[in-house]
Amino acid sequence: KQEVTQIPAALSVPEGENLVLNCSFTDSAIYNLQWFRQDPGKGLTSLLLIQSSQREQTSGRLNASLDKSSGRSTLYIAASQPGDSATYLCAVRSARRQLTFGSGTQLTVLP
Amino acid sequence: DGGITQSPKYLFRKEGQNVTLSCEQNLNHDAMYWYRQDPGQGLRLIYYSQIVNDFQKGDIAEGYSVSREKKESFPLTVTSAQKNPTAFYLCASSITDANTGELFFGEGSRLTVL
Numbered sequence: 001k002q003e004v005t006q007i008p009a010a011l012s013v014p015e016g017e018n019l020v021l022n023c024s025f026t027d028s029a030i031y032n033l034q035w036f037r038q039d040p041g042k043g044l045t046s047l048l049l050i051q052s053s054q055r056e057q058t059s060g061r062l063n064a065s066l067d068k069s070s071g072r073s074t075l076y077i078a079a080s081q082p083g084d085s086a087t088y089l090c091a092v093r094s095a096r097r098q099l100t101f102g103s104g105t106q107l108t109v110l111p
Numbered sequence: 112d113g114g115i116t117q118s119p120k121y122l123f124r125k126e127g128q129n130v131t132l133s134c135e136q137n138l139n140h141d142a143m144y145w146y147r148q149d150p151g152q153g154l155r156l157i158y159y160s161q162i163v164n165d166f167q168k169g170d171i172a173e174g175y176s177v178s179r180e181k182k183e184s185f186p187l188t189v190t191s192a193q194k195n196p197t198a199f200y201l202c203a204s205s206i207t208d209a210n211t212g213e214l215f216f217g218e219g220s221r222l223t224v225l
Contacts, residue, residue: 004153034213034214036216041219041221042218042219043115043117043201043216043217043218043219044154044201044203044216045216046213046214046215046216049213089153089154091154091214098156098159098169099154099156099214100153101146101153101154101155102153103151103152103153104153
């Protein structure tokens with residue numbers, strides 16, 4: 001059974017800092033991995049989708065990497081801003097064709 | 112604008128009552144999903160549908176029911192058999208249920224049982 005872990009559960013950084021969020025998964029037989037952002041009381045917003053054949057995807061200040069063999073993905077946020085404060089979730093689509101979600105990392109960017 | 116609309120945003124229910132949460136999408140997506148989110152936990156799949164008039168149970172289907180009579184609509188009924196229904200419910204869709212499909216979410220419905 002696929003398990004997805006996100007560490008740390010919470011992270012606080014000063015504005016302007018570059019930061020990395022981690023996502024690990026136990027079964028490397030995945031089809032894709034998706035990163036989401038969730039603001040309090042809101043739904044999930046898709047940030048980046050990485051197919052299993054890809055190593056990374058970029059969108060603006062965000063860069064996500066995928067290493068299937070080690071069961072890891074990272075989300076890199078450059079020049080963080082207070083507006084980046086949210087919970088970031090990763091989700092893995094594996095052999096059962098359904099997504100398994102991590103519990104998320106709650107990010108606070110301090111002005 | 113294309114998107115997924117969930118209603119109501121907030122819902123209160125007395126114990127023993129059934130409630131239905133609405134999910135409508137105008138993205139022309141074939142696949143639709145219902146997830147439940149509890150504090151400190153990842154999302155858990157309740158039901159999903161790959162095509163009209165067809166749906167499958169997810170990991171926590173007990174106490175829930177769904178229908179898929181139209182491509183655009185995938186309502187979720189929380190029945191009185193659901194032992195702990197207070198949660199945040201999220202509806203999602205993808206263009207197909209193919210392995211490479213990107214998932215898009217609605218804004219969620221928060222259900223509180225009094």
